[in-house]
Amino acid sequence: MPEGPSIIILRELIEELHLSKPEVLEVAGNAKNFDKDRLLHKKIQSFKSWGKHFLICFDDFTVRIHFMLFGSYLINQSKKIPLKLGLIFKKDELNFYTCKVDLLEGNVNQHYNWENDVMADEWNCIAAIKKLKNMPEALVCDVLLDQQIFSGVGNIIKNEVLYRTRIHPLTKIANLTPAKLKALVNEARNYSFDFLKWKKENTLSKHWEAYNQKECPLKHVIDKKELGKTHRQTYYCTKCQKLYN
DNA sequence: ACGTATGTTATCCT
DNA sequence: TAGGATAACATACG
Numbered sequence A: 001m002p003e004g005p006s007i008i009i010l011r012e013l014i015e016e017l018h019l020s021k022p023e024v025l026e027v028a029g030n031a032k033n034f035d036k037d038r039l040l041h042k043k044i045q046s047f048k049s050w051g052k053h054f055l056i057c058f059d060d061f062t063v064r065i066h067f068m069l070f071g072s073y074l075i076n077q078s079k080k081i082p083l084k085l086g087l088i089f090k091k092d093e094l095n096f097y098t099c100k101v102d103l104l105e106g107n108v109n110q111h112y113n114w115e116n117d118v119m120a121d122e123w124n125c126i127a128a129i130k131k132l133k134n135m136p137e138a139l140v141c142d143v144l145l146d147q148q149i150f151s152g153v154g155n156i157i158k159n160e161v162l163y164r165t166r167i168h169p170l171t172k173i174a175n176l177t178p179a180k181l182k183a184l185v186n187e188a189r190n191y192s193f194d195f196l197k198w199k200k201e202n203t204l205s206k207h208w209e210a211y212n213q214k215e216c217p218l219k220h221v222i223d224k225k226e227l228g229k230t231h232r233q234t235y236y237c238t239k240c241q242k243l244y245n
Numbered sequence B: 001a002c003g004t005a006t007g008t009t010a011t012c013c014t
Numbered sequence C: 001t002a003g004g005a006t007a008a009c010a011t012a013c014g
Helices: A004-015 A124-133 A154-163 A178-201
Strands: A026-028 A048-051 A053-057 A063-064 A072-075 A082-089 A094-095 A100-105 A225-227 A232-236
Touching: A004 A048, A004 A053, A004 A072, A053 A225, A124 A178, A154 A178, A154 A232
Parallel strands: none
Antiparallel strands: A026 A082, A048 A053, A053 A063, A063 A100, A072 A094, A082 A094, A225 A232
C-alpha cells in the first residue's frame, strides 16, 4: 500500500465518488491521539496527498493518514480488523485500518512543501538537485528514501530507479557526474508514474527489473543486501550498475 | 507454515 | 550526547 503512487490511487478513487465538500455525519474507529469530535458535522474542503501522506483537509485543520507498512483502506466496505478511523458521509464512507492518524492544526500549506513530492505538479527537480549537492557524502541508496527530498519514494521505487539509471547503490552523491545526478532525480519521478500505471493494471511486480528479483533483465545475478544507514533491502546488479568512485 | 516486508518513530543502548 | 540498534505497529504474500 505505502509508496506515493498508491496514495494517488486512493485520491483518484475518492474523486470518482464525486463528493463535494462532504459533511462528516459520523466518526468511527479507535484513533485516540486527538478528539474525533473535532471532525463531527464539519465539511471536508479537499483531499490531498504529499508523498506517502494522505490528507483530509478541513477549514482550519487537516487529518493526516500514514499507512506505514501494513495500512489499508476500504471505500463503502468494511472488514473485521480493528477500525482506526472511519468517516461516514451522507451516501459514502471511508474506512482506514492499521495506519497512523494525526491532526495538523491550521492551514495544510504551512505543513508541507509540495515541491518535494515527486508526483506533484509542483515537483521541483532543481530544488532536489540543490539539496543533494549539499550532502556529497550521502549514498544514493539512502537519499532516494529521504522524504524531504523525494517525498513518495519508497524501497521499491528506490531499487528500480537505481537499476534504470545504472547507478550502484553505494555510490556517493559527490561522485555522480552531473548527467547521472540529473538522471537519478528525473527517474525518481518518471518511474513513480510507471509504478502508478502498472499498479492500476495489476502488473506492477511483473515489471520489476531489480526489486525482489533473482536476476536482472540481462540474466546477471541480482545481489540483495541491507545497505546504507537506512538498512533497507537493496537489490542491484553489479554488472549493470556502476559504482562511481 | 513461516519468513519477510512498499515505513516510520519512540525508546533504549553505547 | 549523538548515534545506532531495537521494538512496535498487526497484515499480506509466496
